[in-house]
Amino acid sequence: MDTLDTIIPAIRYSCYFTRSRVGEQFVPEHSLVYVLSGKTVMTDVLGTKTFTEGNIYFCRRNSLAKFEKEPGKEGEYRSVSIFLTRELLHTISLKYGYKAGEEKDLSTFHSLENASLLADFMQSLKQYENLFSKPGSQSLMMLKQEEAVLLLVQLYPKLVNILFDFSEPGKIDLEAFMKKNYHFNVSLERFAYLTGRSLSTFKRDFEKIFSTTPNRWLQQRRLQEAFYLIKEKGKSVSEVYLDLGFENLSHFSYAFKKQFGLSPSQVR
Structure with missing residues (x-):
């Protein structure tokens, strides 16, 4: 089998053994991705960015992008991703009072630098892989999603304007x-x-x-x-x-x- 995915509503662990391209190229929800091995090549209208082992990036929702995943020297591509839905972020916004400002960064990909603390958190999620697949794990999963959002807000304050912007696309040219x-x-x-x-x-x-x-x-x-x-x-x-x-x-x-x-x- 070429690919192996453990798909969870909020968190996904991916492992690819051959070069893979994603099918539909629309990003419906914000996502946070930690590349454990191999590399991800991502392209939008602004250009191409490559994320390799140890890199963490944030991908903005309502974007068009092409994703290509390539195995590393070990022969596999591995990553862990957290998906941050509008429903989750609405709840966090009400709970903590976060609101988006007027300044908006419309870039699709945001490379998160100096992310050792965030990397430790993302790495720790691997320990929950089997637990998350069991019935009744939804509450624990939501806590981990909330923890990820709070870390992002503390470490990268400018992301507040993206995370808590709930507006829909307006009519454009x-x-x-x-x-x-x-x-x-x-x-x-x-x-x-x-x-x-x-x-x-x-x-x-x-x-x-x-x-x-x-x-x-x-x-x-x-x-x-x-x-x-x-x-x-x-x-x-x-x-x-x-x-x-x-x-x-x-x-x-x-x-x-x-x-x-x-x-x-x-x-x-």
């Missing part, structure tokens, strides 16, 4: 957003939500701007970029189809040949 984010492999519902629209309004606004449907435009835009990357930049076919949000190589090759009359390998 759809054309600019789509031209910047077309390569992320997410549903139309996600695109609609992130641009502050219902799905029906998103489709209606989209066709007014682009004079075509979202699905047709996304495929054509991705194929145009693929042609450029293969022909002009010398990118490999396997690298391109994944980076541009196609589900599999056969679908990409079929759509590419239908669009350009040539297979991707012939263009290269």
